[in-house]
Amino acid sequence: MPKDHGIGASTKRREDVRFLTGTGNYTDDINLAGQAYVHFLRSDVAHGRIKRLDTSVAADMPGVVQIFNGADFEGVGGIPCGWQVTDRHGNPMQEPAHPVLAQGKVRHVGDAIAAVVAESAAQARNAAEAIELEIEDLPAVVDMAAALADDAPKVHDDLDSNLCYDWTFGSDDDAIKAAFDAADHVTTLDLVNQRLVANPMEPRVAVGDFNRASGESTLYTTSQNPHVIRLLMGAFVLGIPEHKLRVIAPDVGGGFGSKIFHYAEEAFCTFAAKALKRPVKWTASRSEAFVTDAHGRDHVTTIELALDADNNFTGLRTRTMANMGAYLSTFAPSVPTYLHGTLMAGNYKTPAIQVNVKAVFTTTVPVDAYRGAGRPEATYQLERVIDKAARERGLDPVALRRQNFISEFPYETPVAVAYDTGDYTATMDKLLEMVDRDGFEARAAESAKAGKLRGFGVNCYIEACGIAPSALVGQLGARAGLYESATVRVNATGGLVVMTGSHSHGQGHETAFPQVIAEMIGIDADMVEIVHGDTANTPMGMGTYGSRSLAVGGSAMVRATEKIIAKAKKIAAHLLEASEGDIDLKDGQFSVAGTDKSVAWGDVTLAAYVPHNYPIEEIEPGLEETAFYDPSNFTYPAGAYACEVEVDPETGRVEICSFAAADDFGNVVNPMIVDGQVHGGLAQGIGQALLEGAVYDADGQLLSASYMDYAMPRADDLPNFQVDHSCQTPCTHNPLGVKGCGEAGAIGSPPSVVNAVVDALQRGGHDVTHIDMPLSPGRVWQAING
Amino acid sequence: MTKVTMTVNGKSVSGAVEGRTLLSDFIREGLRLTGTHVGCDTSQCGACVVHVDGKAVKSCTMLAAEAEGAEIKTIEGMANPDGSLSVIQQAFQDHHGLQCGFCTPGMVMSAAALLAENPSPTESEIRKYLEGNICRCTGYHNIIKAIMAASGQSVADVAAE
Numbered sequence: 001m002p003k004d005h006g007i008g009a010s011t012k013r014r015e016d017v018r019f020l021t022g023t024g025n026y027t028d029d030i031n032l033a034g035q036a037y038v039h040f041l042r043s044d045v046a047h048g049r050i051k052r053l054d055t056s057v058a059a060d061m062p063g064v065v066q067i068f069n070g071a072d073f074e075g076v077g078g079i080p081c082g083w084q085v086t087d088r089h090g091n092p093m094q095e096p097a098h099p100v101l102a103q104g105k106v107r108h109v110g111d112a113i114a115a116v117v118a119e120s121a122a123q124a125r126n127a128a129e130a131i132e133l134e135i136e137d138l139p140a141v142v143d144m145a146a147a148l149a150d151d152a153p154k155v156h157d158d159l160d161s162n163l164c165y166d167w168t169f170g171s172d173d174d175a176i177k178a179a180f181d182a183a184d185h186v187t188t189l190d191l192v193n194q195r196l197v198a199n200p201m202e203p204r205v206a207v208g209d210f211n212r213a214s215g216e217s218t219l220y221t222t223s224q225n226p227h228v229i230r231l232l233m234g235a236f237v238l239g240i241p242e243h244k245l246r247v248i249a250p251d252v253g254g255g256f257g258s259k260i261f262h263y264a265e266e267a268f269c270t271f272a273a274k275a276l277k278r279p280v281k282w283t284a285s286r287s288e289a290f291v292t293d294a295h296g297r298d299h300v301t302t303i304e305l306a307l308d309a310d311n312n313f314t315g316l317r318t319r320t321m322a323n324m325g326a327y328l329s330t331f332a333p334s335v336p337t338y339l340h341g342t343l344m345a346g347n348y349k350t351p352a353i354q355v356n357v358k359a360v361f362t363t364t365v366p367v368d369a370y371r372g373a374g375r376p377e378a379t380y381q382l383e384r385v386i387d388k389a390a391r392e393r394g395l396d397p398v399a400l401r402r403q404n405f406i407s408e409f410p411y412e413t414p415v416a417v418a419y420d421t422g423d424y425t426a427t428m429d430k431l432l433e434m435v436d437r438d439g440f441e442a443r444a445a446e447s448a449k450a451g452k453l454r455g456f457g458v459n460c461y462i463e464a465c466g467i468a469p470s471a472l473v474g475q476l477g478a479r480a481g482l483y484e485s486a487t488v489r490v491n492a493t494g495g496l497v498v499m500t501g502s503h504s505h506g507q508g509h510e511t512a513f514p515q516v517i518a519e520m521i522g523i524d525a526d527m528v529e530i531v532h533g534d535t536a537n538t539p540m541g542m543g544t545y546g547s548r549s550l551a552v553g554g555s556a557m558v559r560a561t562e563k564i565i566a567k568a569k570k571i572a573a574h575l576l577e578a579s580e581g582d583i584d585l586k587d588g589q590f591s592v593a594g595t596d597k598s599v600a601w602g603d604v605t606l607a608a609y610v611p612h613n614y615p616i617e618e619i620e621p622g623l624e625e626t627a628f629y630d631p632s633n634f635t636y637p638a639g640a641y642a643c644e645v646e647v648d649p650e651t652g653r654v655e656i657c658s659f660a661a662a663d664d665f666g667n668v669v670n671p672m673i674v675d676g677q678v679h680g681g682l683a684q685g686i687g688q689a690l691l692e693g694a695v696y697d698a699d700g701q702l703l704s705a706s707y708m709d710y711a712m713p714r715a716d717d718l719p720n721f722q723v724d725h726s727c728q729t730p731c732t733h734n735p736l737g738v739k740g741c742g743e744a745g746a747i748g749s750p751p752s753v754v755n756a757v758v759d760a761l762q763r764g765g766h767d768v769t770h771i772d773m774p775l776s777p778g779r780v781w782q783a784i785n786g
Numbered sequence: 787m788t789k790v791t792m793t794v795n796g797k798s799v800s801g802a803v804e805g806r807t808l809l810s811d812f813i814r815e816g817l818r819l820t821g822t823h824v825g826c827d828t829s830q831c832g833a834c835v836v837h838v839d840g841k842a843v844k845s846c847t848m849l850a851a852e853a854e855g856a857e858i859k860t861i862e863g864m865a866n867p868d869g870s871l872s873v874i875q876q877a878f879q880d881h882h883g884l885q886c887g888f889c890t891p892g893m894v895m896s897a898a899a900l901l902a903e904n905p906s907p908t909e910s911e912i913r914k915y916l917e918g919n920i921c922r923c924t925g926y927h928n929i930i931k932a933i934m935a936a937s938g939q940s941v942a943d944v945a946a947e
């Protein structure tokens with residue numbers, strides 16, 4: 001029987017009611033008395049020098065309050081980068097300045113040059129059009145290999161080159177050389193993990209406010225991590241101490257990584273509100289979002305896999321160029337390095353692995369974390385090269401994987417991480433149960449009758465979630481801690497409020513977190529309220545990304561609740577005249593072991609706040625505790641995915657016939673929410689495999705800058721998904737045994753789609769070993785027709 | 787500025803609009819009915835879908851002035867008179883057909899229009915009908931399930947999990 005409440009129950013989401021009735025409170029729904037509106041004048045060229053910027057005519061336009069440009073921000077800090085990578089020679093990465101408004105040069109289409117603040121959004125827009133601007137065109141720097149040439153034009157004149165860093169990681173040169181020298185076979189694959197746009201459906205919005213009486217600035221923003229924004233913007237950009245700066249991220253309409261980062265528009269609105277002493281609001285149009293939200297992926301890779309005569313993996317070497325875009329977005333340097341290199345072992349016991357990454361500046365929108373962030377790039381290259389190796393060796397791709405699975409835990413990889421637990425055979429077995437591989441030939445014959453080519457693709461993945469511990473990430477270059485926090489406040493009449501540093505923007509924390517507390521105390525989940533998204537009433541937290549909320553934030557909540565229970569037991573012991581060690585808490589009742597004496601949860605909480613009969617010498621009144629949880633390791637969800645496709649050789653069109661995902665997320669709090677997270681991830685991964693791609697032309701113009709040109713997956717593009725998470729090897733180092741599930745679908749799905757298409761073409765007699773994503777009809781047709 | 791009058795969720799409303807004011811802006815800014823969302827500027831995403839005289843319309847593609855005299859329904863008018871969730875809204879909650887909630891108002895309005903036209907659509911009819919509604923969170927699986935359920939059909943086939 002599935003549980004109907006507590007941990008493991010598919011409790012329906014309480015937040016849905018407001019979203020379904022139009023009573024959510026998204027940032028654009030916030031309008032403050034007297035607010036002005038800002039419109040940014042943005043560069044329409046990729047690279048150029050600002051020769052003339054004349055705002056005099058525009059300033060006289062109706063409704064204009066003030067026009068700002070780069071000069072207004074000369075005394076202000078730039079947008080900081082939150083992660084410093086050290087290159088293979090031990091030197092720090094090259095880190096360019098990132099002004100709030102362009103100073104001297106523009107470096108990508110969309111770079112903000114001036115900001116017009118006016119009484120209405122339309123007036124701000126009209127006035128921006130009247131600004132006289134002259135830009136001397138400089139050559140665009142789009143292609144990464146060209147950007148690294150000696151004579152390439154520099155994106156940042158004050159840097160040595162367009163190379164941000166050249167980073168090597170994993171096994172040393174000798175070990176790698178030995179592995180490849182001794183190999184019986186080496187499979188090599190060149191591939192592109194194309195640039196994507198995260199595209200949460202809610203465009204970014206920022207509203208700055210300033211309270212003249214208290215001197216406090218408030219920023220309402222579409223963020224996944226309001227405390228991080230407060231710290232970065234307050235300390236590094238505007239010089240406002242935390243106690244004078246409040247950041248509120250209310251309901252947020254999806255993030256997928258793109259709303260982690262601190263953006264210039266947030267700093268601008270906060271700055272301008274203080275300067276003008278009135279609220280300033282900015283709402284991105286979708287067109288603006290395409291050229292200002294940090295993009296994702298954009299790696300060009302060569303990977304080589306060495307096998308011995310028995311087809312054991314003996315070495316893996318991968319070289320990647322990673323596009324940083326024009327500036328370093330908040331966590332950009334970490335994505336191709338510590339979120340990518342550390343994952344290159346995948347699910348396999350390859351003894352020697354070396355990763356090299358060159359991060360490159362180009363005149364394009366900055367690139368940073370997007371759902372999976374580094375891990376999809378690692379998984380894609382590894383699972384594609386394994387499939388190619390299986391084909392070259394005439395082996396079943398499932399068998400080759402199985403043979404090389406890591407099967408003993410804990411397992412230390414050659415790329416610096418230690419998997420605590422997992423069972424890759426179990427998820428593969430489960431997957432094969434789900435997909436009816438034996439029936440494939442019959443289905444392929446049916447497809448053939450209709451003139452279609454059917455293919456089957458499989459892959460595994462491993463993920464590292466809840467990036468931590470802080471001390472380690474500090475050594476690796478993070479300029480932040482990666483703990484999470486929770487304050488649990490119990491009210492006198494027994495209800496609880498949990499103030500979490502995590503942030504929910506679709507993940508369902510308001511429902512799932514109370515399930516945990518309800519289970520721990522034995523009370524109704526409705527007695528628990530979750531507060532998040534406001535730095536004024538939540539403890540300093542790092543927010544939500546990297547599938548960390550439950551594994552890290554949930555753990556902090558558990559720790560705080562444990563403290564609450566420990567104190568409540570002391571009070572109960574006093575009320576029951578028993579010793580603390582004899583008190584049990586079950587179903588919301590404290591009882592004395594072996595007796596029928598008990599006291600209810602509500603009586604204890606009341607006593608804590610009305611301490612008439614109370615052990616006041618031993619403990620303080622009140623019942624409120626905070627915990628900060630810093631994990632000792634990442635968590636390692638893993639799984640096996642399979643895709644079956646039909647390819648129309650006439651048109652090159654690929655149809656997904658079925659998609660199955662067998663995941664191991666450890667323990668699961670709300671299976672319904674977990675299924676939903678996997679569905680969404682799969683849609684984004686399949687979107688990457690078949691549809692999506694941000695394309696720049698040689699002049700640095702973004703060609704796919706609207707939903708007309710950037711192919712978002714729509715209902716009709718996707719199949720129903722088969723998902724399963726019944727294989728559970730609980731995480732060994734967090735109190736809930738949970739691993740995280742938010743990114744798995746996006747990490748795990750692209751390779752099996754591409755593997756399936758290659759399989760279909762091979763079965764159709766076409767000698768195609770690889771096609772770069774997205775597998776659009778044109779690309780597939782071309783691959784078929786040489 | 788011209789004055790427009792229309793019925794929104796059963797109430798007569800009026801306001802002064804510029805000729806170029808979009809219906810979506812009038813609803814959000816003029817009437818402060820912020821349940822209707824704006825997710826794009828190319829009429830592609832469907833976050834802004836409302837009913838105009840019973841038909842699903844992307845409110846960002848229509849001028850407020852064009853809605854003079856029209857009967858408009860937005861997400862705020864979808865619940866039952868007693869405030870409880872309507873069948874479609876309830877099905878979205880029951881089947882986890884929403885995550886961040888941003889596309890949801892448009893999805894619910896489109897689903898209601900579909901079911902008014904076609905009371906028991908097939909899965910593929912639903913997928914085709916939702917062509918103009920983008921959801922980035924759910925992968926559509928549970929939205930399809932919710933709409934099937936709201937139409938009183940079995941969701942066993944969609945529930946392939």
Ligand code: FES
Nearest residue numbers: 825830831832846
């Ligand atoms: S806002 Fe109307 S279709 Fe996107």
Ligand code: FES
Nearest residue numbers: 885889921922923
């Ligand atoms: S629920 Fe977030 S876009 Fe659909």
